[in-house]
Amino acid sequence: MSLPTGEAKYNIYEVRFKNGRKHFFKNTENLTLYMGDSVVVEGSPGYDVGVISLSGELVKIQMKKRNVTEDSEEVKKIYRKASQNDIEIWQEAREKEPETQRKGREIISKLGLKMKLSDVEYQGDGKKAIFYYTADERVDFRQLIRDLASLLSIRIEMKQVGMRQEAGRLGGIGSCGRELCCSTWLTDFRRVNTNSARYQQLSLNPLKLAGQCGKLKCCLNYELDTYLDALKAFPKQDVVLKTEKGEAVFVKMDIFKKLVWYTYKNERSRWFMLSLEQVDEIIEINKNNQVSASLEDYQMEVEIEKKVSFEDAVGEDSLTRFDTPKKSKNKKRRRKTNNSNKSQQNNQNRNQNNQKTKNKPKVEVTQNNKKPKQNKTQNTNQNDNKNQSQNKKRPNNNRKKRPNNRNRNNQNKNAQNKQNNQ
Structure with a gap:
């Protein structure tokens, strides 16, 4: 995007380092830089490697927020664009960080210091390391710095951070399922009180209100202003309503539905x-020194919400059709197939018999025409009887007949008697 005539590009850039650490640097060499470029910047001592995160007029806005001027000592120089050699040295230094953190924790435990080492960050040239820690009280870590400097042979810098800043550096997933705000975009950590939860009618449960850092969630402040504006329309909670039945006291409210619950002083259960x-x-009415009607006359009826039921618009079966197992129909099918086979066999036999009767020579009858008809019916009945006899199950003669229990008992008694007689 081209700038208006007579205006030059703002020569201060915002550079991002490990875990969201950002500083402002001046482009004194007039390099052509863009967002995302790796640059070598001035360190203390030596140099550091970072990535450009912001440029142009937006840098002015961020500098105003942090109260940083262009002539301040915090604004250092950009030396050059990072070469491949610079990036390799930077990556080698980054690989040492986990081992350095482990050694630092061992020394802290030996010295018995009441502090927690949360992170270690090496400078781009590998000649300096920043140790981030959290502590509830002031800690004397002079001996710790001596031991670390003699062990690592580098310059040591200790930096104390808060609980929220520690969570932002480490990162994580919040209860909403999204990445933590403090690790993505939130830079201004404001104080959060329990009053913000009270104004929003939330239960004061520390497990639900606390975040990953162990402090109250920063998101409690997001909707606080809208709740405060809505509460202006509600009366104060210490106002007592005077009715014919007695005085009524505030219990709770629903800000979104604009509903308020009251109860009598003498009858707290209702x-x-x-x-x-x-x-x-x-x-x-009470301001005019008058007493209003009882709360029973003003009480609103509670509307029971109807449960949403899902119906089939397409005409398909219900969603629970697979919940109950279906009964097996194999037995009935087998029976039907057997009966159908038998009926087919009977029909075939009848057709064969009818064809045989058609092929026989016709008998000439002169006196009575009814005799041959009787013979036909008799033949068909005989054939049906034969077919039925064929379809009957044949007895299985191969099975051995089992002797009855009585016969066995009698045989056993006879055998005993013979033995006794002998």
């Missing part, structure tokens, strides 16, 4: 749901 307009009406 709650009465009123709309915001009804509560304002009772308060105006």
Whole structure:
């Protein structure tokens, strides 16, 4: 995008380092730089390697937020674009970080310091390392720096961070299922109080309100302003309603539905749901030194929400049709197939008999025409009887007949008697 005539490109860039650490650097060499370029910048001492994250007029806005001026000592120089050799040295230094962190934790445990070492970051040239730690109290780590410097032979810098900053450096997934805000875009860590949860009518459960850092979630502040604007329309919670039956006290409210619950002082077990307009009406009556009607007259009926039922618009079966197992129909099918086979055999036999009777010579009858008809019916009956006898199951003579229990008992008694007689 071309700039207007007479205007030069802003020569200060924002450079990002490990885990979201950002600083501003000045392009004194007039290099052509773009977002995403790896650059070699001024370090203390030596040099460092980072990636350009922001350029142009947006850098001015970020500098105003952090109260950084162009002439301040915090704005250092950009030396050059990173070469392949610079990137290889930087990667070798990054590979040493896990082992350095392990050694640092061992020394901390030996010295008995009440601090937690959360992360280690090497400079791009490998001559300096920054140790990030968290601690509830002030820690004297002078002996720790001496031991680390003699062990690693590099310059050591200790930097204390808060719990939220530690979670932002390490990263993670929140209860909403998304990546943590502090590790992606949130840079301004404001203080979060339990009052923000009270204004939003949330239960003060520390397990639900705490984030990955162990502190209250930063997202409790996101909708706080909208809740405060909505609460302006509601009466104060310490207002007492004077009715014919007695004085009523506030219990709870629903900001989105604009509903308020009140109960009598003498009868705390019963709650009465009123709309915001009804509560304002009772308060105006009480301002005129008058007593309103009882809360039973103002109480709203609770509408039971209908359950959403899903219907088949296409005419298909219900969704639960596969829940109950179907009964097996194999037995009935087998029976039907056997009966159908038998009926087919009978029909075939009948057709064969009818063909035989057609092929026989006709008998000439002069006196009575009914005799041959009788013979035909007799023949068909005989054939049917034969077919039925053929279709009957033949007895299986191969099976051995089992002797009855009585015969066995008698045989055993006879054998015993013979032995006794002998």
